[in-house]
Amino acid sequence: MTAFSLHACGRPLTFDRPQLVGILNVTPDSFSDGGRYLDVDRAVAHAHAMVEEGAGLLDIGAESTRPGAVPVGEEEETRRLLPVVERLGPTLGVPISIDTTKAAVARRALDAGAVIVNDVSALRFDAAMAGVIAQRGAGVVLMHMRGAPPTMQDRPQYRDVVREVLDFLAERLSHAEQVGIRKEQIVLDPGFGFGKLEGHNVALLRGFSKLTSLGCPLMAGVSRKTFVGQLTGRSIHDRLWGTAAAVALAVERGAALLRVHDVAAMRDVLAVAAAVAFPKPPAESTE
Numbered sequence: 001m002t003a004f005s006l007h008a009c010g011r012p013l014t015f016d017r018p019q020l021v022g023i024l025n026v027t028p029d030s031f032s033d034g035g036r037y038l039d040v041d042r043a044v045a046h047a048h049a050m051v052e053e054g055a056g057l058l059d060i061g062a063e064s065t066r067p068g069a070v071p072v073g074e075e076e077e078t079r080r081l082l083p084v085v086e087r088l089g090p091t092l093g094v095p096i097s098i099d100t101t102k103a104a105v106a107r108r109a110l111d112a113g114a115v116i117v118n119d120v121s122a123l124r125f126d127a128a129m130a131g132v133i134a135q136r137g138a139g140v141v142l143m144h145m146r147g148a149p150p151t152m153q154d155r156p157q158y159r160d161v162v163r164e165v166l167d168f169l170a171e172r173l174s175h176a177e178q179v180g181i182r183k184e185q186i187v188l189d190p191g192f193g194f195g196k197l198e199g200h201n202v203a204l205l206r207g208f209s210k211l212t213s214l215g216c217p218l219m220a221g222v223s224r225k226t227f228v229g230q231l232t233g234r235s236i237h238d239r240l241w242g243t244a245a246a247v248a249l250a251v252e253r254g255a256a257l258l259r260v261h262d263v264a265a266m267r268d269v270l271a272v273a274a275a276v277a278f279p280k281p282p283a284e285s286t287e
Contacts, residue, residue, distance in 0.1 A: 004217045004256045007184040008115035008139035013095055017274050018251055019056030020266055021097065021259040022047070023223065026080045027064045043084045051094050054267035057116070058092060059259060060084060060109075061099030065120050065194070067153040067226075077105050082112060089113020097141065103128035110136050116187075120145055120194065122172040123179075134180035141187040141219055142172045146195025156195045162207035165190045170214055187257060189219040193226055201227035205246060208253035217256035222246035224261055240265055248273040 005014040025036075026043050037043040047058055062081035063072045077100065088096060089112050097116035098109040103126045106117045110132070116139035123130045123142065133140045144165045146156045158164050169188045176186055190211060192201050211218055222228065228242040229235065240262055247258050247266055251273040260266045 005184070006116075006139045006187060006217060007137065007182065008095060009110065009137055011115075012184075013115075013139070015056065015256070017278070018256050018258060018270060020054055020263055020270060021057045021059050021219065021257050022050030022053075022055030022263050023259060023261050024050070024058060024060045024084070025064070026060065026062050026084055038080070040083045040087065044087045047084075047088050047092060050263045051092060053264040054270075055094060055263045057095045057097055057257070058088070059097040059099050059118055060088075060114075061118075062105075063100065065099070065149045067149065067193075069149040071150070074102050074104050077102065078108055081105065082108055085109050085112040085114055095139075097139070101125040101129070103132045106138075107132050107136075110138055115139060116141065118189075119143065120191070121148075122168075123176060130176065130179040130181060133176075133185070137182075137185065139185050139187065140176070140181060141189050142169065142176060143189035143194065143219075144168050144191040149194075152195035153197075156197060156200065158196075158200055161196065161200045161203050162210055165204060166211055166214070169211065173214060173216065183216065186216050187219050188214055188216045189221060192220065192222050196227075198227045198230045201225070202231075205249055205253070208250055208255065212254040218254060219257035219259055220247070220250035220255040221259035222250060223259060223266075244269045252277045 003016050005012045024047050026038060037046055062077045095116060096114040097118045098106060098114045099118040100106050101119055101121045117133055118141040120143045146152055177183060190204050223243050224236055224239045228239045228246060232242040247269050
């Protein structure tokens with residue numbers, strides 16, 4: 001996918017090429033950067049740095065969804081999240097997405113300046129979430145996940161992971177439209193690493209292009225994931241090159257949004273991958 005648009009809180013967000021989504025976790029226990037950005041000033045500085053490095057959107061999370069993560073309450077999630085969103089909303093210059101499954105948290109974040117809700121449960125964990133998104137006209141990311149973070153990696157099984165993910169996302173897309181969320185507001189995410197083992201993730205990346213049939217922008221979150229470490233034998237903070245390969249393959253297969261930790265490096269990966277996957281027509285001669 002090259003050009004795409006997303007309607008979010010009353011305005012269309014239009015992009016002429018795939019975009020990097022910078023990850024900002026204000027959590028003590030996220031799998032890659034837990035504890036690094038709990039301080040508000042440090043979180044805000046990192047957000048601005050990612051935008052300067054090339055992030056076209058920012059995704060902020062205040063509750064870890066790593067495998068085995070322990071859920072946190074609404075009050076604690078809001079306490080971590082809101083001061084950062086309130087600081088960034090007026091100044092960041094790119095759309096802000098909130099990584100939450102709780103309607104009350106999403107509502108307060110949208111009030112503070114966020115325009116997209118990244119719901120890893122695809123509207124399943126909180127019955128009120130769909131109403132918040134429909135009422136506000138917010139963008140929403142609907143992600144596939146088998147189970148829930150505390151248990152999702154307990155021997156997940158699939159007969160055909162690509163088909164099952166596609167069918168799930170199609171059902172969630174239909175549900176969202178039925179409850180008043182327009183298709184123009186929706187991004188779909190196959191959920192790499194969420195209830196999937198190494199072979200499932202590889203198969204999903206191989207068949208990623210099949211998900212474009214659903215007609216929504218697709219997000220790929222492959223950055224530093226466990227399957228990248230399993231394939232390369234690298235630890236979490238040494239998976240840059242493996243992530244780069246996965247990002248390039250996702251772009252070639254139609255990803256519109258790439259959720260990443262290492263924005264500066266992935267900007268170069270995206271520039272080359274997008275140029276090859278989506279060549280521009282030759283410029284007309286002026287002679």
